[in-house]
Amino acid sequence: MxxxxxxxxxxxxxxxxxxxxxxxxxxxxxxxxxxxxxxxxxxxxxxxxxxxxxxxxxxxxxxxxxxxxxxxxxxxxxxxxxxxxxxxxxxxxxxxxxxxxxxxxxxxxxxxGIGFSLPRGKAPIVILARGVGLATLAPLVGLAQSEGHAVTAILSARSPDLLMSVEETRAAGADAITVTDAQGNSDTGHVASLLDDLHQQGRMGALYACGSNRLLKLAQEHATRHGLFGEVAMEQQMACGLGMCFCCVRAFREGDATVHRRVCCEGPVFPLEEALGW
Ligand SMILES: Cc1cc2nc3c(=O)[nH]c(=O)nc-3n(C[C@H](O)[C@H](O)[C@H](O)COP(=O)(O)OP(=O)(O)OC[C@H]3O[C@@H](n4cnc5c(N)ncnc54)[C@H](O)[C@@H]3O)c2cc1C
CATH class of the missing domain: 2.40.30.10 (Translation factors)
Known part of the structure; x- marks a missing residue:
């Protein structure tokens, strides 16, 4: 890791x-x-x-x-x-x-909250985003590119008209691969094969996910299999947003234990392997 x-x-x-x-x-x-x-x-x-x-x-x-x-x-x-x-x-x-x-x-x-971190050196990264996750992961493209990490973003949506950030991602110098339910290429089988291809091409030094439980699970499986560093941005209902009310607590995996963390101040970005999903 x-x-x-x-x-x-x-x-x-x-x-x-x-x-x-x-x-x-x-x-x-x-x-x-x-x-x-x-x-x-x-x-x-x-x-x-x-x-x-x-x-x-x-x-x-x-x-x-x-x-x-x-x-x-x-x-x-x-x-x-x-x-x-x-x-x-x-x-x-x-x-x-x-x-x-x-x-x-x-x-x-x-x-x-705590934002994204990047892998050591100039390792290339892969971003896996769907729905509102496109909004959360979009600024990571510019951050990573500016620090010398090549970025490939797999952007998923129900239909092509709901895809967002595609032009901005490409304008930042990153590669954007789009998949949609309407086109029939957003299923986990196809996205898993895209991840395998990117990994074989040496384009995945770290993996980031947000916006879909099934894509999170897929990213976790892939990162575990290849010993990759990864992060996930989690969502949760919040009240204070400052860590005081404990309204946004979620369960996470820490080794063999289940621990509870506040998404607002201990996240919303967490290590990929620790997330238990939405
Ligand atoms: C870290 C983080 C980042 C996010 N980023 C984005 C983003 O970039 N874009 C985006 O579209 N969404 C984002 N969301 C989701 C966003 O915060 C809202 O939950 C979502 O937009 C729906 O809000 P709403 O007010 O329209 O819906 P509502 O259904 O009116 O309310 C949202 C949530 O607040 C709860 N709530 C509302 N009123 C009360 C109340 N009186 N008491 C208790 N609970 C109440 C509801 O149960 C509901 O789950 C993010 C969430 C988190 C945690």
Whole structure:
């Protein structure tokens, strides 16, 4: 098993800022997902791929989301001082978020959690993402490329119109392989053969997964078989997001033991072999 060298920011050692950030861009990217970009210069300098912000969704007469909603950082523009989120409109919180207009302000707390780490040296990495996992894993492409790791991303979705980050991944210099249910090539058998091919070609020094239980299991099997370093970004309902309420505890495997960890501050990124799934 390879050890990691890039120690991600630790939540205890970095400031967590609350900001009422101005919305610069807010638009639908397809029938399910929206992209929101905000001005947050200080946070953009602190943020790392895999971390998240806790968003205070606005309340009105129709929608009254109570807790903040955790949202992964989709893109970080440290120089321009901008952070982007890519979110799926599903329930009360995200329906309320979708109502925010350009020029309005979003109350965001963060950056929170522990982000991704990269393998030693310049080992190439493979990213396996589906659904909302595409949003979480997208900034890892730029981070890894900028630190000299060649990236291959396998991007999975129900249909081609729901695939996201394909052009951005290729523009960052990474290889993007797309698979969809509609095209009949997103099944675990086909994805497993893609992983085997990438491994044989020497393109997999580490493996990262997010967004699907079956892809997580597949990634775990592959990493275990080949002794690869890997990480997974987990999701869980959260209340405080700061580690105090223990609302987001999940079970993980540590050797032969089952341990419980808070996704908000001990994650959301965890070693691949420790995850027990969603
Ligand atoms: C680390 C992390 C990163 C994430 N990143 C993304 C991302 O990049 N894009 C994305 O689309 N989604 C992301 N999610 C999921 C996101 O936080 C929301 O859960 C999801 O968008 C649905 O939120 P909603 O408010 O629309 O749905 P809702 O169904 O209204 O609420 C979301 C969750 O909060 C719970 N909840 C709501 N109100 C209460 C209450 N009063 N008491 C107790 N529980 C309540 C609900 O049970 C539900 O599971 C992420 C989650 C985590 C943990």
């Amino acid at each position: 390879q050890t990691v060298h890039a120690v991600p920011p630790q939540p205890d050692s970095l400031p967590v800022l609350e900001e009422r950030a101005e919305i610069l861009r807010h638009e639908a990217v397809n029938g399910e997902y929206r992209l929101m970009q905000v001005a947050a210069p200080a946070q953009a300098k602190l943020a790392r791929a895999g971390q998240f912000f806790h968003l205070l969704c606005p309340q009105d007469d129709a929608l009254k989301p109570f807790f903040r909603r955790p949202m992964s950082i989709y893109a970080i523009d440290a120089e321009g001082g901008r952070i982007s989120f890519l979110y799926k409109v599903t329930g009360t919180g995200t329906k309320a978020l979708a109502k925010l207009a350009i020029g309005e302000r979003l109350d965001m707390l963060g950056p929170l």
